[in-house]
Amino acid sequence: NAGVTQTPKFQVLKTGQSMTLQCAQDMNHEYMSWYRQDPGMGLRLIHYSVGAGITDQGEVPNGYNVSRSTTEDFPLRLLSAAPSQTSVYFCASSYRTPSQASYEQYFGPGTRLTVT
């Protein structure tokens, strides 16, 4: 299994440009999430999905859209990039154990985005 994959690894955008960060997982996990990581701010949840066709907002959703048409893919769209969106973006997938006791997050390698 490749686990969670993200593309691209690095991206530079100009203010106002749009782009899509790709995320895919081959573990048949039901849950997928997008986080951004900024220095001193930890990991903040942008959007998440509990299954194909179902998405919801996290802590910092403004300026981002998501969709979940398949179990495997969960792309993150930046509608009109702003310098405040300069960050490292992590996609993660998770599953619920039969006992509903664990929700281990499997993170992708991250995308480092710079908006100038």
Add this chain to the structure above:
Amino acid sequence: GENVEQHPSTLSVQEGDSAVIKCTYSDSASNYFPWYKQELGKRPQLIIDIRSNVGEKKDQRIAVTLNKTAKHFSLHITETQPEDSAVYFCAAIRSGAGSYQLTFGKGTKLSVIP
């Protein structure tokens, strides 16, 4: 929504000493508390977790304790080694039917001095 506070933000210890990182959470409905380790330039990885119906869990040199009444949980690393140097994140999950939100603390940078 949930708010997770993590202290300290930086921690330096001598090799062989113990390290303790503390987190508090605000939502009494949170029921799962993982800890992640992130080495420089790498992705976060789960190192230990605890459920709300358990008070303590150990895995070799790592332990986590949970006090539901006070709404705080702690990571304990004993006999620290240089390879323990990393940023550690605590998190809290409130899970339920159709809901799944994970809130992280801001992280603790642990430096183990040889």
